[in-house]
Amino acid sequence: MASPTTPPTTPPTTLPAQDVAAELALVLRAVRAELGPVRCAVHVRGPDGGLARVATAGEACRERTSHSFTSAAVPLLVEGEVAGVLEIERPGRASPGDLPDDDAVAAAPYAALAETVLAREREAALAARQRRELAEVGRARTLQRRLAAAVAAGAEGDALVALLAELLGTGVAWLDAALHPVARSGADVAFLPGTAPVRTALGELGPGRVSLVLPPAPDAGLMRRHLVAALVGEGEVSGYLDVVETGRRLCGADAQLAEWTAAVLALQSLSESCRAEAVVQARDDVLGELVRGSRAPEDLDRMAAHVGIAVDRPHVLVRLPVAAGREARDHRAAVAAAVGELVGDPHGPVLAIAEPDAVVVLVGLAGGAAPEVRLRSLLSGALDRVGLLTGCPRAVVSGVCRRIGDYPAAHAETRDAEAILAGFGGRAGVVDAADFRTLRLVVNGERTSVALAFAVGLLDPLRRNDAETGGDLTETLRVYLDSGAQVRATAKVLGVHENTIRYRLGRIEHVGGLDLRHFDALLAAQLALQIDGLARGGGG
Structure with missing residues (x-):
């Protein structure tokens, strides 16, 4: 599973084109004209290192025994490497003076001609490969410029995956670290399965190696080649970009483009995560300021609005x-x-x-x-x-x-x-913390400041409401408690209808958070009014 971006160490050897085979056939006819009725053949080294016959001249020997023919082989060298072999077979019994070496020596000038043909073919193949590579590089740069322009215009996530699929003409998926799809686009093909062989192969990816090619492996759930580029952020793999080979064969330029897109997605994901963490931290900081009350109310209000509280x-x-x-x-x-x-x-x-x-x-x-x-x-x-x-x-x-x-x-x-x-x-x-209001006062009774804070916390909501609405909730509560929590007696003292008192008690419960049906709440209110009276110089 080598990276597609790794170039081969030597130029690949390919079989010659048809016109080159014709040139080699002319060389073989010249050999026969020099040596007489012999059979000649040129074998060229193929990509797998084996020899393949590409040109012949003369009839093959029907009886291939040690007494029916002699054979000579002349290596064809191109840049010091064996690029092929010129083979010469002479039919008939070999005589002491008729040795294969004689044929080899006589054919040497013609072998040099064959070497020239093969060298020219290799140069042409190398030049063609270089032209293809340059074309790939140019194409990759063009596509990368389009992707960069999209990123500069604000494209993220789904849009980048869709654009890469369009540019490469194949299926592309953005997967998270668990191989679950985040976004996908392009051809309707199966993306990386979470099989053990696939996960083992992906374990090789990281900061030091960001892409690889997975060949077809039906046992591992891979029916096509997959070019996989890792999303690496802060030294960790956070996901993968999976490019599935459909139609056109993927090349090194495609790998570079996938790696670049994966790097952009990783940076965008990391930036988004940092922004989210910063927003959460800012909100938490504002919450800390709110509960401490360490800033002016208008400052806290502005800070809370800024972070969405x-x-x-x-x-x-x-x-x-x-x-x-x-x-x-x-x-x-x-x-x-x-x-x-x-x-x-x-x-x-x-x-x-x-x-x-x-x-x-x-x-x-x-x-x-x-x-x-x-x-x-x-x-x-x-x-x-x-x-x-x-x-x-x-x-x-x-x-x-x-x-x-x-x-x-x-x-x-x-x-x-x-x-x-x-x-x-x-x-x-x-x-419910409200259930402990009275007990808080008793437990902390030696602290006057706690008692005052208790009274303020209970009565201030009522006083604010009175100030805003012109109501009488605070006084109604005082009279209600003084009247033994009796609605009729309270109405008589205040000179209003009993339903008015019931309405005001409902407002007191809503605004002050007091459930006046409970004795604990009545006791807390009584203590708060007494403390408030003491603080104001009254008798409670």
Whole structure:
């Protein structure tokens, strides 16, 4: 399976053309005129190294015994190599004075004439081959210029494969490293099969050898010749360009063209991969800035928009803790891919950052009723797979983030909730961080800043809504709690209809992420209002 680009070490020997055979026949008639009734023949060395008779003169001896004829052979030399043999047979019993050497000596001048004819034929054949090679080189350059122009115009992948198939007039396929088709074009032929002999042969390809020719081998699934050029990037083979021989025989110029196209495809694939990795890294970096809140909101908004993160649409943060002895950064990409495949994100790709003890994933919420419930259900189905990567089949889900300022608080609540879970021995499954709001305050009660952050995180969404709509959600919540969570008593204090209170409570649940049917949520709201009152100088 030698590379088609490797030239032979010596010019190939071919049988002479018809006019050359006629010239050799004239030489043989001159030999007979000199030597009398002899039989002469010229044998020329063929491509396989054997001798083939191309010209004769005289009758062959009918009785070929040692007593019925004598024979002499004169080698015909061209450039110091034996290009053929001049054979002379003389019929009749040999006499002591009638020796073959005499015929050889007499035929020597005529052998020189035959050598001249063969030398001229070899020169003509060599010149013809050189003309063909030059024509191939010119054709290859012309085709390469067309391919280069297509690349300069932005052609990639499928377009380049289709153009190469058109230029070579045969079937071309771009295969990945596993021999699965990426793109194909041209004749409807079978491309490289994944048989063991084929894979063994392709194992020879790499940076040091980028192409080879696979001959027909029915046992290996190859019914035609295949010219295969490897796509090599960063020292690794990432795929193959398979050119199937149909009709015209493939040559060295075709191999050079296939190698050049394979190199372009490899560079384009590598560039595309680098661009994709850069985009993912940029998005992950912006996510890190969002959850830290380390930049001005307007800067974060601009950065998020630049990398395609729709921060104005509802998202949650999912904290996936990593077991001791494992590195979160080693599993970040795989965890993000697993969550994205099983959960998905209606607002774009699932993004993730690695922290010392966890992978934090940003997941968008779809529309419809109870999207948080649906997300938690999907996450439950993903935990077995994610747990194999993290060593900890647990996920802590934050409250809904709808603004730039929501992300740091959501990040903090998932981190604190996970710390509480770990401190109490941990448990598997999907956990809602909101369920730990009150417990977070109790566990961290000695830290005033944590208490203030808790109150702000719970009440700020309501205050923002009041400021934007002129509503009264914050005051309604305060009166509702002071009235023992009774709708009628609250309506009486505020002087509105009971249905108005029920509507406002629904808005409080939606905007603030509070489920007021649960005692834990009522207690969290009461504590938040008390802390807020203390912070403002009131009595709670």
